Amino acid sequence: MILASASPAAMALSVAAAAAYAVPAAGARRLSEPAARRALKVGWGVHALAIAWGLLGETPHFGFAPALSVTAWLVLTVYAVETQLFPQLQARWALAGLGMATVLLAAAFPGAPLHVSVSPWLPLHWALGIASYGLFAAAALHAWLMMRVEHSMRTAATPQAGLPLLTLERLTFRFAGAGFVLLSLTLVAGLLFSERLYGQPARWDHKTVFSVLSWVVFAGLLLGRYRFGWRGRKAVRVLYIGSLLLLLAYAGSRFVLEVILRRME
Structure with missing residues (x-):
């Protein structure tokens, strides 16, 4: 096609x-x-x-x-506010x-x-999902900035992010926590009300599996942060893994369908 x-x-x-x-x-x-x-x-x-x-x-x-374009725009909006x-x-x-x-x-x-949407609630479901994309993307950006500051401190160079390390770390986990809440709402709505939203029962397809896996990783990250004090490179690696899984959930699966298989479902 x-x-x-x-x-x-x-x-x-x-x-x-x-x-x-x-x-x-x-x-x-x-x-x-x-x-x-x-x-x-x-x-x-x-x-x-x-x-x-x-x-x-x-x-x-x-x-x-x-979806990636909207995510990037949301990250830029967060940056403008910050x-x-x-x-x-x-x-x-x-x-x-x-x-x-x-x-x-x-x-x-x-x-x-x-x-035409099967349900008037479908746009809200999409909005929750894309908003969670944007918040986790903002968290990943701040984690990257955090690593730049940490590297600058290790090499005695001038920090290039413009914010203190602890401030960046605090912002990273705030965005991750907010994204986790929205991702949880998106998953609950998709799994429990799929028939009303899409006109068909919930399916354990690639999108659902990757979304649930990303939720598990982010839940582990937040639990590790507040229970065991995870921080630094270890926390950033877990955040990146969860973000990659979430990226594969919609954008990755749609890329395969639209570009590789050339199917517009």
Whole structure:
């Protein structure tokens, strides 16, 4: 089956967002702080329009790439809020690159056409799942920044994340805890109310198995944190494993269906 293609309007919005993101991503060291922030805000705004057009436009589509695009946009939203509280936070070039990559990926692989929902609660179920993606992605980003700061401390270099190590660690687990709550709600709704949401009983397919495995890993991470004081590299490794399993749950399975098997289910 031929893969769906983005509409001209969606393609134009995606290219415009990618161009805006490219400014702080490629020229982070040469731009002034205000100019880089403005470019990132423009990219974030046009990115939101591209997502909205893909979901609400003439022919709404959704799939693995739009899911990644929405996740990246949510992470950028979290970053925008955080920089108001922690102006010294430095992750702009990495997030701009992430936004540019995902918005172009969504334009290349817009996914399957959206049909009329079986249940009016289905969009809420999707929103919970994507929000949990975004929160765990934010946790993984902060864990990466935490490791950069720790490496800088070990090598006596200047920390590059802009925040103290303990602050980054606290933020990492707060995002992970919030993501775990939303993931739990998503799984409970999907397993108990699948027939109402999708018109069919719950199936133990790849998406469900990877989602449950990621839930188990994240539950172990949070339990290890609060019961045994897990921190540092050990906690980060567990967080990365859980995030990878969660990524495979929807985006990975949809990638196989849409790109490798060329099926739009």
